[in-house]
Amino acid sequence: MKRLVLVGNGFDLSHGYKTSYSDFIQYYLCNALNYFISGNCHDDKLLRIGSEDRRDIKEVVTTLDRAFEIIEILNRKKNIIEFKSELFKEMIFSVKSNKWVDIEIQYFSYLRRYKHASNNNKDGIIKINLEFDFLKNELEKYIVNVTNENLRFGSNKYIQLFCDYIKKEEVVLKEIDETNLLPSELYFLNFNYTYTLENYIENINKVIPSTINYIHGELNSVENPIIFGFGDEHDKHYLGFEDEKNDELFKHIKSFNYYKTTNYHNLIRFINSDDFQVYIIGHSCGLSDRTMLKEIFEHEKCISIKIFYYSKSETENDFTNKTYDISRHFADKGLMRKKIVPFENSIPLP
Helix, strand or coil: CEEEEEECHHHHHCCCCCCCHHHHHHHHHHHHHHHHHCCCCEECCCEEECCCCCCCCCCCCCCHHHHHHHHHHHHCCCCCEEECCHHHHHHHHHHHHHCCCCHHHHHHHHHHHHHHCCCCCHHHHHHHHHHHHHHHHHHHHHHHHHCCCCCCCCCCHHHHHHCCCEEHHHCCCCCCCCCEECCCCEEEEECCCCCCCHHHHHHHHCCCCEEEECCCCCCCCCCCCCCCCECCCCCHHHHHHCCCCCHHHHCCEHHHHHCCCCHHHHHHHHHHHCCEEEEEECCCCCHHHHHHHHHHHCCCCEEEEEEEECECCCCCECHHHHHHHHHCCCCCHHHHHHHECCHHHCEECC
């Protein structure tokens, strides 16, 4: 029996890397505002800030709250700040209101709007794709910058977690003779673009043979470019795209980018090879990866799904919310109840 480990952004965040979409939005906004305050005109595909009048702003902007305050000041003046992208403007104010944003989901919602507006607005779709291309490139540069330092790699807790036994009480779909069974192989499906896992892999391999699949690409890689977009071909709105003769609708749909490498086929070979348990490590299990996650979770050889939850306090964690997210990938809810390991047998992320 093997183990498939889904590694998401929560894994990088637990190491001190500021790699959330909200962190990226904060960096972009503060950087643009500071460039303007220093006497320059910021102008790119998303945002323009330009004026000779900077008298109200003196300090270096370092926080998202202060960035929003300055945007309010600039909005009261004419011809200073221009949101050139409605998509990006909505992302900014989503972060302001909710303290988070899912860039991929928001992009898809805009695709839907343009598809329905003005009889399939091709110019609008082309514009939104160009803006998303720009965002993707800026995000990659940002992640390269914030992951230059090695942080918090001294602990062996993750090695112990990855190499733990598959316990008999975690599996109900298959009879396990041993109380504790060591996986014969670990397969890391890394949804991050970063190399944080590489800090552990040598020691993990001393215990269990392991492989890392950078399913969404790697930073600054020509052979394995980053994949950033929408990945739910089961969405009813996506199915409507297929009736349109507009290839621009599919430019940032993940399936068509998976064909650029053998990574997806390698994943399929793994899940077809033997029974496997799934570990969820810092992955949101959101709809932007639904097609892939549905294929994994509903696979006949997937016998157990173990959630490592984020614990905010002794009484507050995201375990139940994570089960809501996982449920959206199951057509057979009875099968889902058999596969998800109960909270009683789960533990928080290190």
